Amino acid sequence: MRLTRYFLPVSKDVPADAAIVSHQLMLRTGMVRQNGAGIYTWLPLGFRVLQKIEQIVREEMNRAGAIELLMPTIQQAELWQESGRYDDYGKEMLRITDRHEREMLFGPTNEELITDVFRSYVKSYKALPLNLYHTQWKFRDEIRPRFGVMRGREFLMKDAYSFDLTEEGARASYNQMFCAYLNAFDRMGLTAIPMQADTGPIGGDLSHEFIILADTGESAVFCDKAMLDLPAPGLDLDFDGDVSGEVAKRTDFYAATEEKHDEAEFGKIPTDRQVSARGIEVGHIFFFGTKYSKAMNATVQTADGETVPVQMGSYGIGVSRLVGGIIEACHDENGIVWPQSVAPFEVGLISMRPKDETVAKVADDAYEALQQAGLDVLYDDTEERPGSKFNRMDLIGLPWQIVIGPRGIENGVVELKNRKSGEKTELPLAEAIEKVKAG
Numbered sequence: 001m002r003l004t005r006y007f008l009p010v011s012k013d014v015p016a017d018a019a020i021v022s023h024q025l026m027l028r029t030g031m032v033r034q035n036g037a038g039i040y041t042w043l044p045l046g047f048r049v050l051q052k053i054e055q056i057v058r059e060e061m062n063r064a065g066a067i068e069l070l071m072p073t074i075q076q077a078e079l080w081q082e083s084g085r086y087d088d089y090g091k092e093m094l095r096i097t098d099r100h101e102r103e104m105l106f107g108p109t110n111e112e113l114i115t116d117v118f119r120s121y122v123k124s125y126k127a128l129p130l131n132l133y134h135t136q137w138k139f140r141d142e143i144r145p146r147f148g149v150m151r152g153r154e155f156l157m158k159d160a161y162s163f164d165l166t167e168e169g170a171r172a173s174y175n176q177m178f179c180a181y182l183n184a185f186d187r188m189g190l191t192a193i194p195m196q197a198d199t200g201p202i203g204g205d206l207s208h209e210f211i212i213l214a215d216t217g218e219s220a221v222f223c224d225k226a227m228l229d230l231p232a233p234g235l236d237l238d239f240d241g242d243v244s245g246e247v248a249k250r251t252d253f254y255a256a257t258e259e260k261h262d263e264a265e266f267g268k269i270p271t272d273r274q275v276s277a278r279g280i281e282v283g284h285i286f287f288f289g290t291k292y293s294k295a296m297n298a299t300v301q302t303a304d305g306e307t308v309p310v311q312m313g314s315y316g317i318g319v320s321r322l323v324g325g326i327i328e329a330c331h332d333e334n335g336i337v338w339p340q341s342v343a344p345f346e347v348g349l350i351s352m353r354p355k356d357e358t359v360a361k362v363a364d365d366a367y368e369a370l371q372q373a374g375l376d377v378l379y380d381d382t383e384e385r386p387g388s389k390f391n392r393m394d395l396i397g398l399p400w401q402i403v404i405g406p407r408g409i410e411n412g413v414v415e416l417k418n419r420k421s422g423e424k425t426e427l428p429l430a431e432a433i434e435k436v437k438a439g
């Protein structure tokens with residue numbers, strides 16, 4: 001993408017109403033624009049990141065055997081009346097009346113809708129296990145939307161729903177999602193810690209929140225330091241096999257959110273390993289058994305011809321919250337420092353002298369070569385001063401910068417800068433491309 005043809009409304013001012021650094025940086029880099037409290041337009045740069053995160057989540061859901069579909073944002077009230085949550089959900093639910101005076105709502109989550117899909121088509125144990133998911137906008141009329149996209153009212157969530165014949169089977173499905181989540185967050189460059197959590201209005205008795213540690217996090221969390229060093233299960237994990245060992249490895253350590261915190265248990269960890277910190281919840285998984293299937297009559301026939309309610313779990317990832325969460329974890333005094341996997345562009349190409357014919361030609365050729373190599377490139381071909389170009393590239397945080405100037409051209413090299421380490425090297429373009437591709 002040529003910057004002269006792109007839409008990147010970067011601003012120098014630090015927005016006064018943004019309380020935390022990720023929100024400030026998202027506004028300054030023109031990633032989002034607020035429309036109303038907790039409601040945002042995703043501008044091109046922000047939208048690219050949102051899509052990259054969504055795609056990583058999609059790939060890891062698919063790898064774990066979940067199947068994608070798409071449910072609507074606006075739902076009829078009836079299903080919620082059936083489950084009993086129409087009244088329970090309270091003021092966070094945005095209720096709408098259509099022209100025929102029908103009660104509708106903007107979905108805050110989708111347990112009811114998916115249970116209805118399931119019961120309409122699945123009648124036999126033979127179709128199980130089944131895990132269906134979508135990534136869709138949700139609306140919750142949060143009492144205090146704040147911190148930008150981290151606590152929005154409209155937000156993008158991936159939600160998956162598992163269906164099993166037995167409780168044992170449902171726990172196996174839960175474990176698969178547990179591992180898939182760790183892999184997905186790991187691919188985004190995040191250390192997300194699974195912590196025992198309250199089930200809240202979703203209901204059920206087994207639940208983990210996935211937390212990234214950050215001073216600006218809304219939750220108080222407690223865990224064993226050893227958990228921070230545990231590698232993710234890895235993309236070669238066999239999801240058709242038994243993954244409970246990977247889960248046990250982590251649930252053996254103490255890790256709990258404030259609601260589930262047990263001071264006595266925490267005290268048993270060696271003092272130098274006791275982590276008491278703030279955290280951002282980026283994912284939440286629940287096993288709730290037959291809570292919805294009983295209320296909504298979602299049953300299947302067993303091999304013996306018996307009719308039983310299906311065992312369910314639900315699994316959410318805050319896709320839009322993650323954009324802010326990643327920035328909280330990945331920035332420095334000059335701006336954002338994107339992990340390459342979610343960066344809006346992998347490399348920023350800077351032409352030092354776009355008015356100089358030779359420089360322009362070499363930079364244009366480099367732009368072509370980078371694209372040929374399959375890289376996402378933002379090409380700063382503007383005529384601004386080099387200083388402001390460098391500052392802007394640092395601010396938007398692309399992992400690599402390639403600078404084309406007259407001196408390098410004479411020597412047959414470009415300057416490659418790594419945004420995270422700040423390290424600069426001069427090397428031929430072809431070698432720079434290899435380095436960027438290697439990540």
Ligand code: ATP
Pocket residue numbers: 109140142149150151152153154155156157200281282283284316317318319320321
């Ligand atoms: P919280 O305790 O932060 O309100 P929750 O427990 O209500 O979250 P879930 O219903 O489990 O959230 O939703 C799944 C995921 O969706 C959460 O882990 C979080 O990442 C994201 N999420 C929830 N509420 C919001 C919001 N208001 N804005 C952005 N993301 C959100």
Ligand code: MG
Pocket residue numbers: none
């Ligand atoms: Mg909530």
